[in-house]
Amino acid sequence: MFKMLNPKRFYYAVGRKKFLEFILLAVFILFFYGPLMNMLMLAFANEYTVPHVLPEVWGLKWWGYVFGQKSLVSSIIQSFTVAVITTVISMIFCIPAAYSIARFKYPGRKIFMLSFLLTNAFPKLGIYTSIAVLFYKYGLMGTYPGVIIIHMINSMMFMVWLPSSAFRSVHRQQEEAARDVGAGPIRTFFKVTLPMAMPGISVATLYTFLGSMEEAQGTMLVGLANIKTMPVAMYGIVLDSSAVQIGAVFAILLIIPSALMIFLMRKYIGPEAIAGGFKMK
Amino acid sequence: MSDRKIKLQIKDMTKKYDNGDGVAHINLDVYEGEIVTFLGPSGCGKSTILRTLGGFLDVTEGDITIDGKSIIALPPEKRPTAMVFQSYNLWPHMTIYENLAFGLKLRKIPKSTYDPDIKKMLELVHMSGSEKKYPGQLSGGQQQRIAIARSLLLKPSLLLLDEPFSALDAKIRQEMREELKKIQNDLGITVIFVTHDQEEAMALSHRIVVMNKGKFDQVGTPEEIYDDPQTLHVASFIGEMNFIDADGKTIAVRPEDLTVVKGTDKADLNATVRTSMLMGHYVSLTAQYGENIIKCFVDRDVAEDLEVGDAISLAIGKHTIFKDGVRSKA
Ligand SMILES: Nc1ncnc2c1ncn2[C@@H]1O[C@H](COP(=O)(O)OP(=O)(O)OP(=O)(O)O)[C@@H](O)[C@H]1O
Ligand SMILES: [Mg+2]
Numbered sequence: 350m351f352k353m354l355n356p357k358r359f360y361y362a363v364g365r366k367k368f369l370e371f372i373l374l375a376v377f378i379l380f381f382y383g384p385l386m387n388m389l390m391l392a393f394a395n396e397y398t399v400p401h402v403l404p405e406v407w408g409l410k411w412w413g414y415v416f417g418q419k420s421l422v423s424s425i426i427q428s429f430t431v432a433v434i435t436t437v438i439s440m441i442f443c444i445p446a447a448y449s450i451a452r453f454k455y456p457g458r459k460i461f462m463l464s465f466l467l468t469n470a471f472p473k474l475g476i477y478t479s480i481a482v483l484f485y486k487y488g489l490m491g492t493y494p495g496v497i498i499i500h501m502i503n504s505m506m507f508m509v510w511l512p513s514s515a516f517r518s519v520h521r522q523q524e525e526a527a528r529d530v531g532a533g534p535i536r537t538f539f540k541v542t543l544p545m546a547m548p549g550i551s552v553a554t555l556y557t558f559l560g561s562m563e564e565a566q567g568t569m570l571v572g573l574a575n576i577k578t579m580p581v582a583m584y585g586i587v588l589d590s591s592a593v594q595i596g597a598v599f600a601i602l603l604i605i606p607s608a609l610m611i612f613l614m615r616k617y618i619g620p621e622a623i624a625g626g627f628k629m630k
Numbered sequence: 631m632s633d634r635k636i637k638l639q640i641k642d643m644t645k646k647y648d649n650g651d652g653v654a655h656i657n658l659d660v661y662e663g664e665i666v667t668f669l670g671p672s673g674c675g676k677s678t679i680l681r682t683l684g685g686f687l688d689v690t691e692g693d694i695t696i697d698g699k700s701i702i703a704l705p706p707e708k709r710p711t712a713m714v715f716q717s718y719n720l721w722p723h724m725t726i727y728e729n730l731a732f733g734l735k736l737r738k739i740p741k742s743t744y745d746p747d748i749k750k751m752l753e754l755v756h757m758s759g760s761e762k763k764y765p766g767q768l769s770g771g772q773q774q775r776i777a778i779a780r781s782l783l784l785k786p787s788l789l790l791l792d793e794p795f796s797a798l799d800a801k802i803r804q805e806m807r808e809e810l811k812k813i814q815n816d817l818g819i820t821v822i823f824v825t826h827d828q829e830e831a832m833a834l835s836h837r838i839v840v841m842n843k844g845k846f847d848q849v850g851t852p853e854e855i856y857d858d859p860q861t862l863h864v865a866s867f868i869g870e871m872n873f874i875d876a877d878g879k880t881i882a883v884r885p886e887d888l889t890v891v892k893g894t895d896k897a898d899l900n901a902t903v904r905t906s907m908l909m910g911h912y913v914s915l916t917a918q919y920g921e922n923i924i925k926c927f928v929d930r931d932v933a934e935d936l937e938v939g940d941a942i943s944l945a946i947g948k949h950t951i952f953k954d955g956v957r958s959k960a
Contacts, residue, residue, distance in 0.1 A: 384933045520718035525686055526777075527721070528706040530733030530784060540732075544723045 391597035403409050410564035411594040414432035432561040435500040439557050443508035451516035465506040477570045491573035499567035515549025551614045634661040637820045643692035645682050653678050653844045667823045669831040676824040676844030684713040696787055712781035713790040717797050719777035720765035727761040733784050751779045771802040789821045807834055828868050840864045862955045872924045880952045887947035888926040897945035903938050928956050
């Protein structure tokens with residue numbers, strides 16, 4: 350058993366290709382999970398100073414601190430509120446748009462589709478500034494609707510492209526078969542088309558939700574000082590940097606919903622669903 | 631024949647796509663309990679006609695009636711037809727049972743009524759025990775059986791099948807064909823079947839409609855189509871056929887209707903043996919006649935004393951003569 354730990358033996362046992370893959374994987378894991386582990390550790394460290402590897406005192410002190418601060422708790426609530434509303438409204442607008450792109454051939458369909466790319470192609474800050482000008486005019490600065498619009502603009506491309514390709518992967522004949530056995534167009538959509546497109550839609554919804562949860566730039570700019578979501582509050586903490594532990598606690602709070610959603614949607618999330626979203630036809 | 635009830639009537643129906651393709655001036659009566667096959671090369675408009683029957687395409691002109699009532703204004707869900715497509719019939723997110731029950735539930739049939747029907751239907755298509763499976767867990771042939779079962783459960787007035795077996799391999803196709811014919815016979819339903827496989831059409835149909843470029847070439851029983859092709863296209867599309875050009879006319883004769891005699895000037899045509907191939911109980915022989923290569927089926931004992939290059943005479947038995955692509959009366 351321990352003989353296998355000898356790298357040379359291992360190399361010859363699994364072959365050159367496998368060995369390199371293994372090394373790559375090991376580096377990968379270290380790279381990804383290293384910081385994650387460090388963060389987890391920090392969140393439960395009552396006291397920690399740099400030269401040490403492990404915290405001097407373990408504990409939940411900083412969790413207590415975060416939940417004791419009114420402003421921090423309110424930022425958590427604000428974040429969730431904004432993310433949920435953004436996701437729901439995005440779904441209401443983007444899923445029908447995605448369906449129309451997938452199913453109907455109309456002039457300007459490609460341009461319509463590309464227009465969603467444009468919001469992600471230009472420098473964000475430029476877009477935010479020009480939007481801010483408009484928002485001042487309409488009194489949207491520093492309001493929830495303003496921030497939600499910004500978040501929606503960010504997620505629109507995913508929210509249209511992924512479901513659209515998911516809808517396209519539903520064969521026409523499968524819809525026609527439903528009509529054939531007696532379902533009307535609306536029932537066909539909800540019983541056949543939508544469930545079959547669910548994987549793509551779930552992934553897109555997930556992106557939208559998580560994207561909204563971590564959006565800081567636009568929220569700061571448009572939300573002024575009124576709307577402080579978690580990432581915005583985090584900026585303050587990091588700049589303050591009296592205790593890295595608060596950042597770690599926040600990061601975990603940010604991860605929990607993502608992890609939860611990924612877990613709930615695990616059935617639908619796969620590399621194909623994500624990759625499939627970027628085919629343009 | 632005349633006392634039989636007409637199930638489906640297509641009256642001077644035209645369907646043109648935006649690009650000008652489509653079918654024009656289609657007329658057809660289908661009797662109750664009949665299997666009628668649309669047969670023709672790819673792109674000739676078979677699916678177009680079937681889809682207008684199922685309600686997936688609007689007709690440009692003309693009318694379609696089922697049991698005497700026009701159906702062209704009805705959406706697919708209101709038509710008394712059921713369609714089985716070439717593939718992607720089933721809904722992959724539902725179990726087989728759910729797939730079968732979907733249409734029955736929509737009809738508000740209580741489960742206690744349709745449950746035994748589903749069991750019986752699964753037995754009929756030899757798929758008992760697959761209720762809890764998902765379509766992805768079945769083979770192509772099994773999926774098509776379920777699709778047919780789903781259509782039959784709805785007791786359609788007319789069953790439409792658009793190349794339902796074309797994605798299957800030869801052996802399963804044969805089985806499915808026989809099964810379909812049996813089920814049709816047992817239930818007495820009317821079936822419109824689309825295929826581009828002439829063998830399938832011959833084996834399955836009461837009548838065949840041979841199509842070419844959006845039009846009907848010939849409508850008739852398999853025997854009529856085989857023995858009495860009305861156009862050159864029908865003659866070349868169905869079975870094996872030799873075409874011999876002679877003074878502006880074309881003589882069409884099947885390989886089994888030629889008799890081979892050794893020697894010159896013993897029969898209608900003088901030719902030489904080109905190739906000879908043993909096919910089992912008979913020999914497929916090709917003969918060179920001027921520019922033409924003629925295929926004949928001969929008995930083994932006749933073929934045994936023929937060598938490649940030998941002079942032979944061919945006697946033409948049953949044949950048809952075509953002038954300008956259509957059958958000449960002479
Ligand atoms: N939606 C459409 N728009 C325009 N043209 C079409 C459309 N569908 C079919 N066609 C054209 O109409 C003609 C007939 O098509 P159809 O699908 O009925 O052929 P088919 O006989 O079923 O052929 P196959 O055996 O390949 O299925 C073809 O030339 C085809 O290109
Ligand atoms: Mg077709």
